[in-house]
Every structure is written in C-alpha cells, then in structure tokens.
Amino acid sequence: MSTVSTGAHHVPSSLMRESLVDKNVIARTEAPVFPILPDVNIIQIGGRSIIDRGYSALKPLLDEILENQPKHRMVIGTGSGVRSRHIYAVGLDLGLPTGALATLSAKDSAQNAYMVSCLLAQHGFVYLEAPFVVQLLPAMLAAARGAVFNGIPPYALWEHPPAVGKLPPHGSDAGSYLLAEVFGARSLIFLKDIDGLYNADPKTNPQAELISEITVEELKRRKMSTLPIEPSVLDLMSNARLAKSIRIVNGLTRGNLTRALAGEAVGSVIRA
Amino acid sequence: MTTTGNNPLLTPLGERLVGGSLSDAALMRATEATPDFQILPWVNVVKIGGQSIMDRGREAVYPLVDEIVSNLKHHKMILGTGAGTRARHIYSLAIDFGLPSGVLTVLGTAVAWQNAQMLHYLLAKHGIPFIEPEGFNTMPHYLMERNAVICQGMPPYKLWEPNPAKGRIPPQRTDTGCFLIAEVFAARKMIFVKDEDGLFTADPKKDPKSEHIPRISVEELLARDLDDLIVERAVLDFLARARNIKEIQFVNGLKPGQLTAALNGEPVGTIIYRKGGIQ
Numbered sequence: 001m002s003t004v005s006t007g008a009h010h011v012p013s014s015l016m017r018e019s020l021v022d023k024n025v026i027a028r029t030e031a032p033v034f035p036i037l038p039d040v041n042i043i044q045i046g047g048r049s050i051i052d053r054g055y056s057a058l059k060p061l062l063d064e065i066l067e068n069q070p071k072h073r074m075v076i077g078t079g080s081g082v083r084s085r086h087i088y089a090v091g092l093d094l095g096l097p098t099g100a101l102a103t104l105s106a107k108d109s110a111q112n113a114y115m116v117s118c119l120l121a122q123h124g125f126v127y128l129e130a131p132f133v134v135q136l137l138p139a140m141l142a143a144a145r146g147a148v149f150n151g152i153p154p155y156a157l158w159e160h161p162p163a164v165g166k167l168p169p170h171g172s173d174a175g176s177y178l179l180a181e182v183f184g185a186r187s188l189i190f191l192k193d194i195d196g197l198y199n200a201d202p203k204t205n206p207q208a209e210l211i212s213e214i215t216v217e218e219l220k221r222r223k224m225s226t227l228p229i230e231p232s233v234l235d236l237m238s239n240a241r242l243a244k245s246i247r248i249v250n251g252l253t254r255g256n257l258t259r260a261l262a263g264e265a266v267g268s269v270i271r272a
Numbered sequence: 273m274t275t276t277g278n279n280p281l282l283t284p285l286g287e288r289l290v291g292g293s294l295s296d297a298a299l300m301r302a303t304e305a306t307p308d309f310q311i312l313p314w315v316n317v318v319k320i321g322g323q324s325i326m327d328r329g330r331e332a333v334y335p336l337v338d339e340i341v342s343n344l345k346h347h348k349m350i351l352g353t354g355a356g357t358r359a360r361h362i363y364s365l366a367i368d369f370g371l372p373s374g375v376l377t378v379l380g381t382a383v384a385w386q387n388a389q390m391l392h393y394l395l396a397k398h399g400i401p402f403i404e405p406e407g408f409n410t411m412p413h414y415l416m417e418r419n420a421v422i423c424q425g426m427p428p429y430k431l432w433e434p435n436p437a438k439g440r441i442p443p444q445r446t447d448t449g450c451f452l453i454a455e456v457f458a459a460r461k462m463i464f465v466k467d468e469d470g471l472f473t474a475d476p477k478k479d480p481k482s483e484h485i486p487r488i489s490v491e492e493l494l495a496r497d498l499d500d501l502i503v504e505r506a507v508l509d510f511l512a513r514a515r516n517i518k519e520i521q522f523v524n525g526l527k528p529g530q531l532t533a534a535l536n537g538e539p540v541g542t543i544i545y546r547k548g549g550i551q
Contacts, residue, residue: 007467008327008357015360017323019475020441022500029363029439034370082290088303089286095309097516099456134378134430157408158427158452161513165303167294170432178432182374201293227295239435241372 033241035184037138040073041261042188044151044176047081049193050251051112057252061191062116064257066123069145072261075137075185076125077151077176078116080108088167102159102168106152109172117148130154133179151175173230177243184242189260191251192228196268201226213269240272308515310458315348315415316535317454317462319425319447322356324467325525326387336465336525337394339532344398344419347535350411350459351395352425352450353387355380367440377426377433377442384424384446392422425449447504451511451520458516463534464503465525470542471502487543502542511546519545 010016018025043065050057065074084105091101110129117127124145128137133149140147151172162169170178173190180188197219200208216237219227227234228248237246249256249267259266279287285302292299318340325332340351359380366376392402399418403411405428414421425446436443447464454462471493474482490511493501501508502522511520523530523541533540 007331008323009329010327010357011361013357013361013364015364016357018360019500020360020363020445021502021504023438024499026436026439026441029367029441031367031440032370033372033440036372036375085290085294086282086286089282089289092285092289092303092306093283095307097308097311097456097458099452100311130430130432153432154428154430155432156405156428157456158405158429158449159456160452161455161510161515162300163513164297165300166306166515167300167303171294175432178374178434181435182372182431182433184372225297226293229295231295236434239437241435 033184035242037141037183038186040075040141040183040185042077042176042180042183042185043074043257044077044173044188044190045079045112045116045251046190046192047079047084047109047112047151047172049079050191051078051116052081053193053252057193058116058119060254061251061257062119064254065120065146068258068261069123073141074146074261075141075179076113076116076120076146076148077172077179078109078112078148079151079172080105080112083108083111084171092166098161098166098168099155099157099159101166102152102170103156105168105171106150106154106156109152110150113148113150120146120148137183149179153178169230169232171230171232174232174236177233177236177246180246181236181240181243187261187263188243188246189257190229190246190248191257192248193250193252194228195250195253196248197228197270199224211268212265213271215271219270234270237270237272244272246270308458310516312412312415312457313460315350315457315459317350317352317450317457317459318531318535319352319450319462319464320354320387320391321464321466321525322354322359322384322387322446324354324356325465326353326390327356328467328526332467332526333391333394335528336531337391339528340395340420341398343532343535347419348415349420349535350415350450350453350457351388351391351400351420351422352446352453353384353391353422354425354446355383356387358386359383363441373435373440373442374429374431374433376440378430380442380445381424381426381428381430384426388422388424395420395422423453427452443504444506445504448506448510451507451517454520455510455514455517461535461537462517462520463531464520464522465531466502466522467524467526468502468522469524469527470522471544475500485542486539487545490544490546493544503544508544511544514546519543
C-alpha cells in the first residue's frame with residue numbers, strides 16, 4: 001500500500017508528494033460540495049440585540065420558534081452580548097491578546113446558549129458544545145426537536161489576529177455562518193433589534209433607508225462604518241460554496257422569523 | 273484600572289466597547305493602542321513537519337528526537353506536529369465524496385493528532401506530555417516542570433474552518449495552528465522544522481538552480497506572489513499583522529544541529545520577518 005520515495009513513506013493519493021500550498025495543486029481540488037444537512041435552518045439570536053433585553057424580548061421569539069418547529073428544522077445559535085463587551089474592556093486593560101479574549105468571550109455566548117436551551121428544554125431542545133455539534137447534531141435533530149449551540153466558533157487561543165486592533169474577528173455571527181456553510185443549511189437567519197441592513201446607522205441617522213437586498217461585493221464596496229453583522233461574515237461569504245445568502249430580520253417584531261423561514265422578503269438579504 | 277467618564281468601573285475604551293457597535297471601524301482602531309502582556313515569553317514553538325519529517329520514520333525522527341532531548345536543559349518548547357501523506361490521502365477521498373472544507377479539517381486534525389501521539393511515545397520517558405487544545409491551561413506547569421509539551425498542530429476549528437478562496441483544502445492547517453500558538457503566548461521563537469534548508473527562489477526538489485534565501489521580509493515574500501511556498505499562506509498573512517511574533521524561522525530537520533542553532537538564536541535556514549519588527 002505505501003510507497004517509499006525520497007526517504008518518506010507515502011500513501012498513494014491524488015495529492016501524494018504534492019505541496020498543499022501550491023496554487024496549481026489547490027486549484028485542482030475545486031469540485032462540487034455535498035450538503036450535509038440541507039433541510040436545517042440556522043437561526044442566530046443576537047446577544048445584545050435580543051437576549052440582553054430579557055424575557056420580554058426573548059419569550060415571544062422562542063414562542064415563534066416553537067410555532068414553526070412542526071414545519072422547519074431549526075438549530076439555534078446565540079450571541080454573547082454586553083458581558084463580552086465588558087470582558088473585552090477588562091481583558092484589553094490587562095493587555096491580553098486576541099486569542100485570550102476569544103477564549104473568554106466564548107463563555108458569554110455559551111451562557112446565553114445554555115439559558116435558551118433551558119427555556120426550550122421541555123420542547124425537546126438540547127444544548128450542544130462544539131464537539132457534540134461535530135459528532136451528534138444529526139442524531140440530536142433526529143431524536144430531539146432542535147438544538148442550541150454557542151454562536152462563537154471554537155477558535156479560542158487560535159483566533160486570528162485581526163487586521164486592525166485586538167478584538168476577535170470571529171464572533172457569533174461568523175460562527176453561525178460557518179455552520180450554515182459546512183452543513184449546507186437551507187437558510188441562515190440573523191435575528192437582531194433592527195429591521196435589517198441600512199444605508200446608514202439608523203440609530204443615529206433617521207434618514208437611513210433599509211436595503212432589502214444587496215450583494216457582498218456591493219456591500220464591501222460601500223465601506224460602511226457600521227454593519228448589523230460582523231464584517232468577517234462578508235469575507236467568509238466571498239468564499240461561499242453552499243451558504244450563498246443570509247437574511248437579517250428584526251427579532252423584536254412578531255412574525256418576522258416565520259416569514260423569513262417561509263422564504264418571504266422580510267428584512268435584508270445579503271447574497272454572495 | 274484607570275477610569276473616567278460616567279461608569280466608575282470602565283475605562284473610556286471600556287465605555288465605548290459596552291455602548292458601541294463592534295463593527296465600528298473607529299472602535300476597532302481604538303483597541304490597537306492597548307498594551308500587550310506577554311503570556312509565555314520564554315517558550316519556543318517548534319513545528320515538526322508531517323510529510324517532511326514524520327512520514328520519513330526512524331531515519332528522520334530519531335535524530336530529531338535526540339536533538340530535542342539535548343535541548344531540554346536549555347530551552348522550553350511547545351512541539352506541534354504536521355499531518356503529511358495520510359492527510360493528503362484523506363483529503364483526496366473526502367473531496368471525491370463532496371465533503372466540505374470544515375469536514376476535511378476534522379479529518380486532517382486526526383492525522384496531525386496521530387503524528388503528535390507518535391512523537392509523544394518517543395518522548396514519554398522524559399516526562400513530556402501530549403496535550404489537547406482543551407488542556408492548554410495546564411501547559412505552563414508542564415513547561416516549568418519538564419520543559420516541553422507536545423500538541424497536534426491543527427487549530428481546533430473543526431467544522432468552523434473558513435473555506436479557501438479556491439479548491440477545498442483547509443487553508444489554515446498545522447503551520448497556522450503552531451504560528452497562532454506562538455503569537456497568542458508571545459513566544460520567544462517560532463521555528464518550523466522541515467526537510468529543506470529554508471526558502472529558495474524555486475522548489476529545490478524540482479529545480480537544482482534555485483537559490484537559498486536566508487532572510488526576507490514577509491511583505492516582500494507576499495508581494496512576490498509565488499505559486500508555491502515553504503509555509504501556509506495564512507501564516508504569512510497573520511505574521512504581517514501580528515503584534516507579538518516578529519519573525520519565523522525555517523530549518524532543515526534532516527541536518528543535525530540546525531534546530532539547536534535556531535533555538536540558540538543563530539541565523540540558520542531562512543528567517544521571514546515583518547517590517548516594523550526587529551530589523
């Protein structure tokens with residue numbers, strides 16, 4: 001089975017002895033991708049925008065999730081919210097590096113995921129840590145009604161140094177996007193506290209207009225000073241194979257999630 | 273901490289973080305000016321190549337293990353491993369099955385893990401532990417007690433690995449994982465042990481006229497936009513924006529003494545440095 005050449009014991013394969021850094025070798029590995037869980041919808045609940053507001057904001061949303069459960073399979077990710085902002089402030093003051101901040105911040109979104117899973121537990125939802133998402137998600141979706149995961153990806157100490165500053169670039173929006181991409185999910189819906197993407201910050205500019213649909217390319221070209229999602233999501237979408245659109249809706253407005261799950265034009269869509 | 277403003281528990285930057293948007297570019301720039309605490313400034317991260325070293329078996333690995341052991345008295349090391357030929361095999365298969373890059377990362381991690389485990393067996397009698405990403409909190413203790421630990425080199429991204437721009441191979445593999453360990457801990461050195469004397473103007477395995485490059489800036493190397501490189505491109509991108517690591521070194525692990533020389537600060541192999549770092 002193995003072949004020996006230039007001193008190394010090789011296993012025959014189309015990539016044998018190749019440099020995986022070689023652009024020509026990399027180009028050869030482009031091929032269609034199989035969607036692993038094509039009927040699953042990934043629902044991302046904002047930390048500061050929804051969960052930090054407490055029961056009055058979260059409960060109607062969870063009720064709406066349950067109403068939709070007979071029709072749509074859902075996996076729910078959570079953001080981290082204000083506690084992460086606080087630990088960033090303390091951590092930066094202590095001089096901690098990006099990877100340490102990412103490790104700390106992931107606990108805030110894990111707490112939120114755990115609380116959401118407790119509120120949905122009687123309806124069969126389970127909280128899955130990253131290793132269980134890798135191994136058990138399909139089984140959990142078959143046996144249980146749904147699952148809640150920590151939106152922040154498990155990068156921990158290995159979080160990328162950002163281009164500017166020190167804050168971890170991959171938060172819960174990026175983590176939810178990456179799961180939607182790797183599973184080939186049916187849809188990815190971000191639930192925030194504004195109606196979608198605006199051409200200016202609607203919190204400071206009353207003239208701001210909602211953008212109902214835009215491409216990643218166009219959005220990057222506009223170089224907006226703030227976005228309702230993490231800017232890293234746009235970079236990830238530039239390399240999308242399966243998750244080629246995301247939708248941002250106002251999770252404080254009853255009915256928006258239902259409409260988004262039904263494929264209706266609510267909020268904003270960003271397309272790769 | 274020093275505080276001003278309305279909330280006595282927060283710095284001015286803290287108030288902006290708690291109140292502002294994390295997608296705000298100006299706020300991101302403000303975090304740039306915060307101090308950098310060095311977590312393990314005396315540790316050296318040494319990455320042992322998969323295809324270049326481990327796949328060669330005893331002939332390459334035994335002398336390198338001896339050299340690592342002889343350096344234990346003088347240097348503290350985090351030893352990370354690459355994946356190699358079995359990863360190439362499973363990547364080919366998985367691509368053929370249509371599986372996404374995140375799944376390839378899960379699969380490739382297992383190969384780097386196997387190599388780390390083998391290296392661990394060879395170094396176990398010296399009391400050197402193999403630690404998983406989840407066990408990194410205990411690492412400083414082992415480094416103080418036994419001067420080295422072994423880990424697999426892949427970053428623990430699992431299904432969350434970002435897609436490459438082209439193709440399906442995970443863009444952030446064991447070179448990147450080891451570099452990020454060095455960067456987050458503010459390591460003394462990041463040394464890549466491969467089977468070449470460093471960087472050449474062309475692949476020395478294919479072109480005998482290629483010339484050795486002893487020292488080059490990451491900016492210049494990126495500007496050359498070479499088809500092939502000695503290291504994952506992500507490492508160069510991250511080095512260019514790193515806050516702690518100023519240079520990375522590539523040595524030939526098949527030549528006894530090169531790793532020792534690099535640990536001792538000698539300019540063997542190739543050094544890739546970032547401008548704005550030590551010149």
